[in-house]
Amino acid sequence: xxxxxxxxxxxxxxxxxxxxxxxxxxxxxxxxxxxxxxxxxxxxxxxxxxxxxxxxxxxxxxxxxxxxxxxxxxxxxxxxxxxxxxxxxxxxxxxxxxxxxxxxxxxxxxxxxxxxxxxxxxxxxxxxxxxxxxxxxxxxxxxxxxxxxxxxxxxxxxxxxxxxxxxxxxxxxxxxxxxxxxxxxxxxxxxxxxxxxxxxxxxxxxxxxxxxxxxxxxxxxxxxxxxxxxxxxxxxxxxxxxxxxxxxxxxxxxxxxxxxxxxxxxxxxxxxxxxxxxxxxxxxxxx
Amino acid sequence: xxxxxxxxxxxxxxxxxxxxxxxxxxxxxxxxxxxxxxxxxxxxxxxxxxxxxxxxxxxxxxxxxxxxxxxxxxxxxxxxxxxxxxxxxxxxxxxxxxxxxxxxxxxxxxxxxxxxxxxxxxxxxxxxxxxxxxxxxxxxxxxxxxxxxxxxxxxxxxxxxxxxxxxxxxxxxxxxxxxxxxxxxxxxx
Numbered sequence: 003x004x005x006x007x008x009x010x011x012x013x014x015x016x017x018x019x020x021x022x023x024x025x026x027x028x029x030x031x032x033x034x035x036x037x038x039x040x041x042x043x044x045x046x047x048x049x050x051x052x053x054x055x056x057x058x059x060x061x062x063x064x065x066x067x068x069x070x071x072x073x074x075x076x077x078x079x080x081x082x083x084x085x086x087x088x089x090x091x092x093x094x095x096x097x098x099x100x101x102x103x104x105x106x107x108x109x110x111x112x113x114x115x116x117x118x119x120x121x122x123x124x125x126x127x128x129x130x131x132x133x134x135x136x137x138x139x140x141x142x143x144x145x146x147x148x149x150x151x152x153x154x155x156x157x158x159x160x161x162x163x164x165x166x167x168x169x170x171x172x173x174x175x176x177x178x179x180x181x182x183x184x185x186x187x188x189x190x191x192x193x194x195x196x197x198x199x200x201x202x203x204x205x206x207x208x209x210x211x212x213x214x215x216x217x218x219x220x221x222x223x224x225x226x227x228x229x230x231x232x233x234x235x236x237x238x239x240x241x242x243x244x245x246x247x248x249x250x251x252x253x254x255x256x257x258x259x260x261x262x263x264x265x266x267x268x269x270x271x272x273x274x275x276x277x278x279x280x281x282x283x284x285x286x287x288x289x
Numbered sequence: 290x291x292x293x294x295x296x297x298x299x300x301x302x303x304x305x306x307x308x309x310x311x312x313x314x315x316x317x318x319x320x321x322x323x324x325x326x327x328x329x330x331x332x333x334x335x336x337x338x339x340x341x342x343x344x345x346x347x348x349x350x351x352x353x354x355x356x357x358x359x360x361x362x363x364x365x366x367x368x369x370x371x372x373x374x375x376x377x378x379x380x381x382x383x384x385x386x387x388x389x390x391x392x393x394x395x396x397x398x399x400x401x402x403x404x405x406x407x408x409x410x411x412x413x414x415x416x417x418x419x420x421x422x423x424x425x426x427x428x429x430x431x432x433x434x435x436x437x438x439x440x441x442x443x444x445x446x447x448x449x450x451x452x453x454x455x456x457x458x459x460x461x462x463x464x465x466x467x468x469x470x471x472x473x474x475x476x477x478x
Contacts, residue, residue, distance in 0.1 A: 012437035041428075044437030071434020071458030072326065084302050099433045101459070127431030143435075148429060150412040161356065163412035164460040165346045222400070223407045223416035225428040267405040267416050269426035 004091055005062040005240035006121075007050065008083060008129075009043030009098035010075050016068025018078050023064050025051040028272050032064055039272040040204075041226035043098045048271075049233030050096075050240075052278050057241045063092060069101065076101035076128075080110065083216040087113050095120045096236045097129030098229075102162065104136040111138055122239060125191065126232045134189045135161045142191035144231045144245055149177065149198040155190055156183035177202055178209055193245045197231055203246060210246055213253040218260030226271025231256045234278075254285035317386040318366060320359040320373075321347060326458040327378050332475045333454070334376045340365060344463070357460060360386065398462040408475065410468035413461055415442075422447045422476055432459035447473055 016035065024031040030044045030051070041047040043066060065083060069075025069088075077102060087110060092120045114120060115258050124144040133139050135156055147155055154163040156179075177196055181204045184190040196202040198247070199222075203211040221227050235252035239245055258281035259274045322328045328344065335342045340361065347358040361369055367381070373380065398409040405425060407416040410439040413435075416426040423446045434457050442450045453466040 010433040010436075012434055012440055040436065041439055042433075069433040070437040071432060071462060073324065073433075073458075099431065099436065102431075128433065129431075131431055148412065150409070150429065151431070154412070161346065162460045164464050166381070166411060220402065223402070223405065223426045223428055225426050225443075227428070253310055257344060267402050267407065268418065 004060075004093045005041065005050065005054075005096065005236060006090065006092035006094065007047055007062050007064045007066075007096045007098065007236070008079060008100070009046065009064070009066055009096075009127075010038050010069035010079065010109075011044060011066055012042060012070055012099060013037075013068040014070055016066070016075065018065070018082050020065050020068045020082070021063065023047045023051050023062050024058075025055075025061075025275075027062065028275075030064075032066070037066075039275070041229060041271055043229070045204065045226040045271045046096065046098055046233040048197075049230040049278065050273060051239040052275060053234050053237035053241070053282075056279055056282060057237070059237075059241050062237065062240070069099075069266075071101070073101035073103070076103065077106070080106035084109050084113060090121075092121060093119070094236065094240045095124070096232065097123070097125045097133075098127050098232070100128045100132075102128050102132035102135060104132055107132045107136040107138060111136075111141060114141075114158035124236050124239070126192070126228070131162055133191075137188070139184075139189045139191055144193045144195060144235070144239075144249065145191040146195045146197065146228065146235065148228055149196070150190050152177060152180045152184070152194075152196045155194075156180035157189070158183075158187040158189065178204075193249060195231070195235060195249040195253065197228055197256075198255070203249040203253070205246070211250045211253075212256065213250065216257050216261040218257065218265070219258045220267050220269075221256075223267040224265060224269050224271060227256065227260075227274075230259070230271055230274060232235070237282070251285055253286055255281045258288070260286040294389060318361055318363045319345070319347065319384050319386050320361060320380045321382045321384065322378075323381050324458070325357050325460060327380075328359060329457065329463065330376065331359055331378050331380070334378065335359070335361070335369060338368075338372050340369065340372070342369075356447055357463065360470055374390070387454070396470070399471075406472070406475065408468045408472045410471060411464040413464040413468050415465060415468045415472055417447060417472060417476075423435035424450060428467065430465065431452055431463035434458045435461045435465070438462055438465055447476065454468055459464070 027035045037044040067075035067078045126146045154166045194204045201213040238248035262277040400407045
């Protein structure tokens with residue numbers, strides 16, 4: 003598999019770490035570094051690793067650094083990516099928890115646009131924010147926003163979900179309208195996977211799928227359920243599935259994990275990993 | 290030792306420039322900082338001195354990424370500068386407000402899970418167990434301090450945990466703080 007996951011880990015003092023990811027004993031190992039699978043980029047990696055193992059493809063590669071929100075680790079990651087993206091073999095890149103920075107976005111995109119073979123690019127979390135803010139959203143192949151982030155993508159004036167105008171967060175405004183607004187304003191990737199009570203998979207042509215079952219209310223408060231979804235869909239795409247099919251499958255798999263696990267709102271995301279294999283089977287059997 | 294208040298000179302120059310411009314004598318200014326962490330520290334320091342300030346989104350021409358700025362009354366600019374100097378916080382710049390500023394999200398959503406209660410502010414969610422007000426989960430957000438904040442807060446009670454604003458660095462951290470405050474209000478009701 004030629005999947006590269008670019009993000010951060012919530013520790014100070016972790017330098018740029020690069021290499022093949024191994025999921026073992028509830029930890030992500032990259033070289034001699036270990037990271038717990040609580041939420042964030044390590045959670046995304048864990049689920050991508052497990053999908054890769056189950057589908058018999060190579061584990062993902064990662065490019066990470068420690069960042070507790072000061073932006074220093076993100077900057078190191080941006081810099082390394084900028085220096086190396088032209089020579090990388092990965093066909094698929096996932097951008098995750100990174101401090102939004104339009105200048106670094108610009109530098110990276112200039113190099114990506116010069117590549118003979120542009121990689122498939124998936125963005126979630128902070129990098130999705132900066133992709134939208136920097137006017138580069140249409141350059142991406144998949145965004146995976148939640149409902150609040152979908153409102154932010156729809157709001158042409160918002161540079162961050164924190165500033166999304168209230169009327170867009172109102173439940174009465176339907177997600178399909180927000181999706182339409184995002185595409186009209188060129189603030190959406192080629193595909194959107196909107197995670198929520200109902201998951202939507204959409205493209206510029208409109209909604210291509212709505213997934214609402216099984217519905218597990220207790221999943222929403224659990225930190226990392228969006229990261230698991232992005233990890234699953236990324237690995238499915240890297241395994242050869244087209245983006246639309248992979249997005250629909252990933253939504254079902256994430257939901258079936260919830261159904262099989264029967265979590266309380268106090269669960270952690272790593273508690274779902276043992277249910278992933280059966281959830282994939284259940285999703286395959288679900289029309 | 291208190292840092293030399295270089296910003297005092299900067300404020301004085303800016304105020305002179307504002308006075309000689311034809312901006313229609315704006316009475317509100319905007320403090321811009323190099324990072325969100327400084328905004329959070331400045332807000333805390335200025336509010337402690339009972340100054341009327343508010344956190345806003347800077348105008349598009351000066352945005353760089355994960356931005357916050359502080360709107361304040363230009364009439365108290367020097368007092369603001371003194372307070373910031375005292376706290377060793379040096380803003381990047383001061384500008385008059387000519388554009389309509391972005392308002393932070395003010396809409397909260399509360400969801401009752403029986404044994405648990407969740408509050409959402411913007412893209413951030415925080416969930417407690419009602420019995421002991423212990424934080425059991427933090428979700429949403431996309432800035433790199435979110436996983437760090439979750440590590441620091443989950444497992445602690447609302448009373449025992451550090452306020453998210455004290456260790457958060459970004460807009461997501463700030464949104465989490467709003468959700469935390471709303472949750473504390475809900476628990477008092």
